[in-house]
Every structure is written in structure tokens, then in C-alpha cells.
Amino acid sequence: MKHISFPSSLHAMVAGLLLSNPAQAVHDVAPAAGADLPKPAIAVIAQGENAKDESAKDGSTADTSPAGKPVVYQVFTRLYGNKQTNNRPWGTKEDNGVGKFSDIDDTALDSIRELGVSHIWYTGVPQHALLGDYSAYGIDNDDADVVKGRAGSPYAVKDYYNVDPDLADDPAKRLQEFEALIARTHKHGMRVIMDIVPNHVARRYHSSNNPAGVSDFGAGDDTSVEYARHNNFYYVVGKAFEVPDTQAAPHTTPQATTEVTTEVAAGDTGRPHGDGQFAEMPAKWTGNGSRLAKPAANDWYETVKINYGVRPDGSRDFPPLPADFALKTAAEHYAFWLAQDSDKIPDAWKKFRDISQFWLAKGVDGFRYDMAEMVPVEFWSYLNSQIKHTNPDAFLLAEVYNPALYRDYIHLGKMDYLYDKVDLYDTLRAVVQAKAGTAEIAAAQAKVMDIEAHLLHFLENHDEQRIASPEFLNTATGNAFAALPAMTVSATLGSSPTLVYFGQEVGEDGSENAGFGQPSRTSIFDYIGVPAHQRWMNGGKFDGGQSTPAEKRLRDYYLRLLNLSRSAPALSGEYYSLDAANRGGDAKTAYDASTFAFARYKDTQKLVILSNFDKAGSKRLALRLPAELIARWQLPDGSYPLKDLLQQHVAELTVTKGLGSILLELAPLASAVLEIPHKP
Structure with missing residues (x-):
């Protein structure tokens, strides 16, 4: 869940609303498994090793290692390079710092590559709603009533043709700075994945960088009707949007300072205050499907739902896929959509086609799709076949939580990979907590053997609790070493990719009280530091100079395991x-x-x-x-x-x-x- 820190079980509840488908850091005294690990001769995959010399579009060398399976390293871009350690709840970027594209430099990329990584997923790159004044750069200010946290949700995108200005040294050149990061990543032999959030956009979407002929979402909508095929949004006709009854702002204690930030009044270090007003007439449906003009506090009220040609009664208003298309190639899907009457293709489909092609042209090598099951599978056939037509090697990863839909989204939607969350992740966590026996792992794998190569394995990402947190273990204290057997199984059980979230390899426990985001998950809504990662980062040296001995032993284990996962031929067999x-x-x-x-x-x-x-x-x-x-x-x-x-x-x-x-x-x-x- 991207919008508020709810338990994972809420995913299942949200799925029922959809139109589109009927804390403690690593201890210095580590347990036996982490103590003085012997050093077998496992070669770290270096740049160019076992790789074809293949030129990327930007002239750099893209990794195309034929051996083994992908290893994806998720970088939360705003947090990764942040060196400030204040970690004040609800802190501004001046208080708590913010990472930049430039922090992910050659030294940082060498450190990531050393782990055997083939793909970096740069999370939170598209420009999204936040509380900060960038009006000098042609960016409209956002309203605190529809922004979660100070830094904002990266899944409330407000401009798909530009990037988050917080991430740039010079916000006027923010897109060029991201392009330079893409080129650096390619130079180090790794590929680039970025987010596309198809189900919803920020409540106030506006692009300052639209290519010629491209209009904003909703710019051409007929707002007098709830639904029309080419409307980008759904409307609550005749009713204005009302700000939900969110939690009251906490008591704040003035500081002995006269500093004034752009976000809040002088001395206010608490939650940002909205005025309870946000002009939207008529109201739009909320991102999670709420049709209320006044959504609930737990709804995704900072976003609005995209219309993909699904009528309010759930019927479809676009061409259906032929019954046998689960057996067809991406090229055959592309030809099918090319032959359709363009007027029968909903406008939102075309907008996301143009967005994906824009980023492919910038050198992005693939996409991670947020809450893909909230969007009809026919759209994915349309979009992904176009992407594969442009780049047959594009890496396409989808967040899908309903196992009953897995095969449709793989075979009909032409996804390369889906999260293996509901089966494998949930099972491994239960085993780590001693709530289930290991026989359940074999049972979970048996259920998906026909599609196991398409199910990405992970123990952490930005949605899940850190495995070093007490909450993950359901114990009084955390212990990152306790999850190593699960991580070993996760990385070696299947032939699909392995995902690691930055800081996982050094035992980050996510214990900071960031403000909107609460402990156990590293907050994606706030300006915050990531202490265990910062110790490894060591002021930009990325050498573990401030790491504890246990953190170094843990990272050494991950280095061995991930390189093994990447390079061992049997693990693709x-x-x-x-x-x-x-x-x-x-x-x-x-x-x-x-x-x-x-x-x-x-x-x-x-x-x-x-x-x-x-x-x-x-x-x-x-x-x-x-x-x-x-x-x-x-x-x-x-x-x-x-x-x-x-x-x-x-x-x-x-x-x-x-x-x-x-x-x-x-x-x-x-x-x-x-x-x-x-x-x-």
C-alpha cells in the first residue's frame, strides 16, 4: 500500500473495491549464523564479466549477462544518498536532509554492482505532489490537505514527463540530472527500472513538460457526466470535493529558533496544517475507487482514479482480447491492437503508451507497475506489447496480490514478472515467526510451478516491514540474521529474479518515527535518514567505514548469496x-x-x-x-x-x-x- 501505512492484509480488502476485476538495528553480538563467516571463492560479478559488449542507446554499455537470473536492487531515490542524521519527526528537508541523483555516483554504483545487481529500480522518480515551493521553476505548489507527509507520496504523480525536483542539485535541470544517472548506471553494467503508477494520479495533476500534442490527464474531460470512454477520470456529478476528516494535528512545541521554512510557520515542527479546503468541482473518484465526494481518512484521498474504459457498473467499453490470446506472443498482441479502431481505445490507454515511450527514449530499461491488478488486463496487453515492440528486452514488473489473476496478467497482460507476495513472502515470514512449518514453503512453490519463472521473490520492499524490525519477527527486539534462512530460500528457490531493498543488506530496521510514516517501514512520505545504510555510506565513501561488525558480516552474506543467485547456472534450471x-x-x-x-x-x-x-x-x-x-x-x-x-x-x-x-x-x-x- 503506497498511501498510508496499513497492514498488508488491507491489499485484499482493497481488491474487492475495484472496478477492473470481478526495531532494533543489527546487534553487535550476532547469532551463530552471522559470526565470522568463512569466505568461499565466489566471484563477484564485475562490470562486463560474463556480459556481451552491447551498446545502449546513450552509448554506454548495458549489462546483458546471459548467465543466471536478474538481481534487482530497489533504491528509494530521495532517501538513498541522504547524509543528514537529525531524523526529526515531520522534519523538513532542511531539518532532515534529502538525497539527490548526484549522490548515486560512481562509488555508490560500484557498491551496488558488487552485490551482483543487474537492475536498479529507482523508486519515487516521477514528479509527485509535495510540500515545498518550487514555483520559481514553473511548478505549481501543492495543497497540504491532499499531500501525505511533507515529502509526499511518490505514488501521487503530478507530472509524468518530469522528475521530482527534490532529487536535483539544480531543479531547473532535474530531467537532465536523471538522464545522467541513467547513463552512469548503464556505464556500470546495470539496467534502470522506474515506476509507472497506472491506477491513479495526484489530485492536482499538471505537467509543465508535456511533449507536443500531449495534453494533461483530464484536460479534455466532459465533467457533466460520471463516465465517458475518453474521460480520464470519473466524476461525482454536481458535488464538490470535501477534504476528509483526517487526524487532528498533534501538539507542537516551539523551538528556540527564528528559522522559517517554506513548508510551515516559524517554530512549528509538527505536522503540516491544511485549512480543510481544496477546490475541486465536480469531485473526482478517489484513487482506491471511493465514489464519495468526501472520501474517508483511510482512502487514497491524495489521488484520483484513472478511467480505463470500465463503466461504473463494471462492464467494459473497449475491444476484448480473443479467447486464445493467452498463447500469443507480444508481437501478436501488438498487431491486434494496431488493427483496432483508434476511437475505441480509451484516451487514458494512449496517454500511458506515450508516457512509457517517452521514458524508453530516455534510456529507461523497464518499469515497475504500481497496483497493476486495479487496471484491466486488456490495457496491459496494449501497453506491454507496445513496450516490447520498442524494446524486446524491457523488464516489466507488476504489483499484483490476487493469485487468481496471476496467469492472466502474465499470459494475457504480457508481464514479465509479478510479486510473489501472497504465497512465498507470506509463507516465509510465517516460518520465520514460527507460526508455520517449512512444509508450507514446498506447498506454496508447488502451486505456482507453471509460472514460477515469472514470480519475483523478495523479503523487503518499500511497502513491507523491515526484516530487522521487531514487528517483522513479532518479537520484542529485531534481528536481521533471523531472516537469513528465509532470504537464502527466497533467492534460490525459483528461476525468477531476486529483489533487495536498499539497507536490507546491512540490517536497517526502519525504527525512525518519521511523521506520517510510522516505524518498522522506512517512510516513503517523509524526509528522513536511514541509519544503517548511512553507516555503510560513510559520507559518500560507500565502504562501511561507520558500520558495526555485525552489519559488515550481514552484508558479506548478502554479497555471497546474491552473486550466487545471479551466477549459478542451476538456479535458472x-x-x-x-x-x-x-x-x-x-x-x-x-x-x-x-x-x-x-x-x-x-x-x-x-x-x-x-x-x-x-x-x-x-x-x-x-x-x-x-x-x-x-x-x-x-x-x-x-x-x-x-x-x-x-x-x-x-x-x-x-x-x-x-x-x-x-x-x-x-x-x-x-x-x-x-x-x-x-x-x-
């Missing part, structure tokens, strides 16, 4: 569950509800992966490899010394009469990635 074969009936093995094992393989590599989720107890395992797997691998009887690619456990595979057995002891929270040699 077949999956074989070892879970059922190792449960019950054998007193010799400690395999239980806190242990999980599976195999991954290709002709060139065979791996067995084991994790111990137990926070206190070691596991002495006699892991069984079934005859079916041994036969697939064509392993004759004999003994096979195993190489651990992650933590250098010592282990051996014994094959006797076509059955395999691995003896191994796993410390609490430890994992092993065991490589099988070709010959005994």
Missing part, C-alpha cells in the same frame, strides 16, 4: 523438492518443521540447498535424495565430496543402490548450497 522425502520415520535425521531442503539443477550444475530456520538449535541431518533424483542426475554408486558455495560446510553425498544420503550439521540460522561434482 529445474527445481526438485526434497521436503516430503525427508519428513518423519527416521530417527537418524533432525529434519523437522524448521528445516527445508530442495535441489536445483541444469546439465552443467547440480545443487542441493538446505536451511535451518531454528534460532537456537543445530540440526544434524542425514538428508535423503530419492532414487528418482539420483536417476535424473545419472549418479552411479559412490561417494561425492560436496562443495558449499555459500558457507563452506563440509559434507559428502553417498549413493548406495541408487539412493542418495548427505550427512551435514547446520548451525542455528545457517544454510548450505552444496554443489555435486560430476564424478565420484
